[in-house]
Amino acid sequence: MKLRVALVIISLILSLLIGLALNRDSGNSSADLDSGPIKIGFSMDTQKEERWQRDRDTFVARANELGAEVLVQSANSDDTRQMQDVQSLISNDVDVLVIVPHNGPAMAKAVRLAKEAGIPVMAYDRMIPDCDLDLYVSFDNVRVGEAQARYLVENLPTPGKGRIVRIYGANVDNNAFLFKEGQDNILNPYIERGDIKVIHEDWAENWRPEMAKKITNAAITRNGMSFDAILASNDGTAGGAIQALREEGAVGKVIVTGQDAELVACQRVVTGTQAMTIYKPLKRMATTAAEVAFNMAKGKPVIARDAINNGQKDVPSILMEVETVTADNMMETVIKDNFHPFDDVYRDVPADQRPKQ
Secondary structure: OOEEEEEEEEEEOOEEEEEEEEEEOOOOOHHHHOOOOOEEEEEEOOOOOHHHHHHHHHHHHHHHHHOOEEEEEEOOOOHHHHHHHHHHHHHOOOOEEEEOOOOOHHHHHHHHHHHHOOOOEEEEOOOOOOOOOOEEEEEOHHHHHHHHHHHHHHHOOEOOEEEEEEEEOOOOOHHHHHHHHHHHHHHHHHHHHOOEEEEEEEEOHHHOHHHHHHHHHHHHHHHOOOOOEEEEOOHHHHHHHHHHHHHOOOOOOOEEOOOOOOHHHHHHHHHOOOOOEEEOOHHHHHHHHHHHHHHHHHOOOEEEOEEEEOOOOEEEEEEEOOEEEOOOOOHHHHHOOOOOOHHHHOOOOOHHHOOOO
16 A cells, blocks of 8 residues: 655744645545554564553553554664564554664665555654654653753752763664753853863663663773762663762762653652653653554644654654653652652652652
């Protein structure tokens, strides 16, 4: 089945609305489109982390509620395997393809193969550059980086001044560069004035906590404990950095940032070993993505309020807002939204020291 994507750009006051409409080239009627269950192909980089298991489960549950079948493949952070997964999903004649790329540039070929087969493609969470992508659903990842760096700057022992270590994400993940871009937006003026000094920085391969631990160990070996904060780009790398600090007896004495609001990270935040995390409403994003994928497969119009250039085109984009979470607002964010249960988050906090529910 061949699909045609028509983009309708509508100018509205203070916003750009981009309509994505997908229609069948074969001339099939709406009745033909409803003749069988919708099949959604979901190619994921990994399902090892808690965060990605949540995305998968929420996406699949909502798609199933709509009457769609979801074929999920996980590549375990292997580019070759993810390409094979995509080819398998195309062979299974899915109606729409959703990709969480391990390596964004490598997945451009996957998008081309899908489009040649008449299958519309959505990039989920991470952009796929230099291809005719139909839609991008994610968070505003530059703002994520800005929020992390802003918290760090404001909470240094002397606000706006200090020595820091930077741990970036996977250097094949476009999001890692967006987080860094956001961090740079905040940090660069302080760095240029000499108020903040980056004493060590490196990329954590595949976002692995053990790589973040090695980076932190290297920083300590070269500089001792003469630094104030670690700007870790997600909760996994934060965990690796904290393990290195623990071995030095310095856990809780150095600011460590994160993101994703993973349960273990929230537990660290309320006990004081991690300073903050970024709460991203994953349930909302995964639910929205499932609904949008279903509509794309049915040939229904989809409205996106943003557009992000991927090097080839302005890709219609749906971007979710994020929120900085600390011990002070854990109850008003993560707990209030039932993202994690109260008892799980405060498991390691003595009962008489827990906030009232």
